[in-house]
Amino acid sequence: MSRILIIAEHDGQVLNISTAKCVSCAKAIGGEIDIAVFGNGIDAVAAEAAALDSVNKVIAVNAEHLETPLAANWAAETRNMASDYSHLLGPSTTFGKDLMPRVAALVGVNQVSDIMAVNGPSSFKRPIYAGNAIVDVETPADATAVATVRTASWKAAAGSGNAAIEQRAADSSPASHTRFVGMEVEGGERPDLQSAQRVVSGGRALGSEENFGIIYSLADKLGAGVGASRAAVDAGYCPNDMQVGQTGKIISPDLYMAFGISGAIQHVTGIKDAGTIVAVNKDPEAPIFEIADIGLAGDLFSIIPEFESLLG
């Protein structure tokens, strides 16, 4: 039977949803699932982890040097727990991407990055070439499997569990060569387009920079990032770094809402991995409707205000 250890992602107060997604992936692998919570005063986080569905136990390690997720410290700690497990998982967020390869190297194995799907305990699907190819990979049967979980591909596990929490002392010494200095959170403003869970985008049909205001307003209502098609950027309605598409950003939000965007292949390339694509366009023949999960043919200038008001 597989024994899977997930390294929890959190900010010291609250468990990150990426951990719950790792649990879903672990369930697909099958076997016993433990979650390790490292930090300094993280009992609340450990409790949240213990409440996740299908978790066997949570191992809470409180230590001063583990307060911030410096890879050098957390990897050493993880490595010292590794021998009890067949699988070590982390999310494919900047946290997990920073940490897990160092863990893999210390354990002495290669890593599978961005698990999209599980074929079997040692067999996974992952994207390469920016998602233009999906490849089946198999880890060596006799070695620990270390992997990161592609969060966009997995639903968060429900919070209906009641696992035991085991307190442990830290089993690694601090790496003095790396020190946390500070964190500047993108506060107050909208979520960053590249990593936002929801994105609202506008196209040339908006007609002007001023009109683009209705896109910003809806995005704020939804707590979403804001994007644009190349046509809108070229027409000067918004800055270049909002461009989504082949020559702009390639994004994979859970929800992507495209208003007044025709859906040229150059744009669609940027959103092909989005969870759900919603399209609103006056032209029912617009190509975007061929790939949108939910389409609404109509005038965005009346639809957006109505939609926003219905959101309450």
Added chain:
Amino acid sequence: MKILVGIKRVVDYNVRVRVLPDGSGVDTDGVKMSVNPFDEIALEEALRIREAGDAEEVIVVSAGGDECQQQLRTGLAMGADRAIQIQTSESLQPLSLARAFLKVIEREEPGLVILGKQAIDDDNSQTAQMLAGLWDRPQATFASKLVLDGQTASVTREVDAGMETIEVDLPAVVSVDLRLNEPRFVKLPDIMKAKRKPLDVIPLEDLEVSVEGNINVGHHASPPQREKGIMVEDAAQLVQELKNRGLI
């Protein structure tokens, strides 16, 4: 100090990549190959550090067959002083690659190793972290700003929550993100000069690195085609549909 910069020969980012009909891999027939774009950014940063007087030598390193000498020469044309090819016909996975790099580090004793955060073919994003782990030195990944101060470096990293700054003691491994800098163009005369700069070839066997524990790469598939979904009549239906799907 010396700076080592790892560069990888990859399919050019402009290429419309396709999966071969038999699923054995991706079609690279006649396709343009270039230096991994993140590695160019890594090299640019190293060159700026040398130009600021904080390093004497920038060495570009690549592992692969002799074709990768083309990319090493590009690195030399950009301004690197010396190039090293770890010669092998095997496709090295990050762990073996990191082990091989470590051997080069042991020979060269750099103060800083700068790599791209990921290669745009495998999209693994592992080598820098593995190298730092094996070397037991600091790692500073996804760097968007790097400031040296004697024997330490202050690195600002692009993370999901925002911008994190850490301080690391040198020697250290840094992996670079897109916004760190914009790489310079290569001047024509420098292409000629690059032909005369040293390029050392070290066969992988000479580094005594065993290639083992490889992940088996099997069938390649094209990403699933998105299909047409449903059409709704008005905003109210749209809201309902999104609620039903748990999206709002």
Added chain:
Amino acid sequence: MTEREIMEYDVIIVGAGPAGLSCAIRLKQQKPELMVAVIEKSSEIGAHILSGAVIEPEPLDELLPGWRDNPPPICIPVENDEIWLLSQKGRRRLPTPPQQKNHGNFIVSLGAMCAWMAARAEALEVDIFPGYAASEIRYTDDGAVGGVIIGDMGIDRDGKPKDTYMQGIEIHAPITVFSEGVRGHLSKQLIRKFELDKDSDPQTYGIGMKELWRVQPGKSKPGLVQHTAGWPLDSKTYGGSFIYHLDKDRIAIGFVCGLDYQDPEFVPFEAFQQMKNHPMVHEILAGGEILSSGARAIAEGGYQSLPRTEMPGALIVGDAAGTLNVPKIKGTHQAMRCGILAAEHIAETSAADGFDAKLRESAVVKELYKVRNIRPAFYKGFWRGFIRAAIETVTAGKLPTTLSVHADDSSLQKLDGYTPPDRKWVDRDLPPRDRLASVYFAATEHDEDQPVHLQILEPDICTTRCVEEYDNPCTRFCPAHVYEMVEEDAGKQLQINSANCVHCKTCDIKDPYQIINWVTPEGGSGPNYQNM
């Protein structure tokens, strides 16, 4: 502005196509001690090369004997020729005229072949520099051509230097060979400056559009060369298609359309797409996928339009001068021969003068002379052209008359009073859906923050005269959807999506007011054709 750095060579060749590369190779073969450089605006040799192509191998045998033991990556011997006259749903097989008998010839990817030739040139120590655009001609004090100036890189949309600014160097050489291909932007300047075309007819062009497809197994019959005429074109519009069957289930399919067409509403790209939907062609392509697509103008004026090809310090070779044999639809062997001849002349005399006379006596021009009346015969429509072409073929061009060649920019009919023919075009279902979808497969790339390389010399004309007289035909003849007339509050405005440009030069040619001036964007920009 700081003085530019200078590099010096004995010969500098502008453009790494078949003419330029043949010239480079031949120069080194004749005089290995010569310092020869080839500069090329595309990011990699072959990235801007687009051609059918069925080639005659004799110049390759001459230049690189033994090439057949180590041929270019895509090189399929021709097995069969078919000529078809199409109607909307039907087809009729025509007898294959002698110029279209391709036994002994090869279907190649010209782009892949150029990359292969470039490797040979480098082995002979030619310095080849892809990614650098020659943007200006350098003149010596006595007014002769003395080399070229590489374009500055890292300039923003407003013309100001960015952080990455790099000044272009000057390359000095006593002889510069311009092998830019059809409607080269520097050749255009030279022809004007040195009045090279004062004794020749205007050049006339066609637009060639091409797609590379991977089709269902069994649909491609390697070595089969098919050409069509007739539908979807009307009898007053010259052109036809090619379908070349390659290996690995690949098909090279394309459409050529004379740019002297008259209908202002005509969309050449759409004609290409219609042809693909003809039952005979649809059958081959259905279920397949597009690998690559693009477009490039071709030179159709031949003998009558050939300008003087020499001037002080420089030569123009290949299709930059216009050496393509129209009835054969082949230009590669001619371009190569021309490049080889130029090399031999330079090696022998170390000068430009005297080349033009040699070219006129050579096999290149003899071949052009023989077929000189075939293209202009079609000015009177398809059937009269067809008959005259047959006569010219039978008489091997020996009849005493020479028909004149007309310019393309004056052939467009004005909207007022013009009725377009009933084209009988169909609803189509094969990709690409439209030009924007097509240009995706050209993988064309331009840094968005650079000066727009399509200069409109009198922009007012677009929104005043042109919209009235011709309804802005640039929005239709560009195969890459670069030009759009957008409704703004102030009325219709011209929007130039220069990032889509595939460097075909059609706009520079066909614009009825001749106010579009194509200049080279930053080196490395443009299409990234693979195996085209």
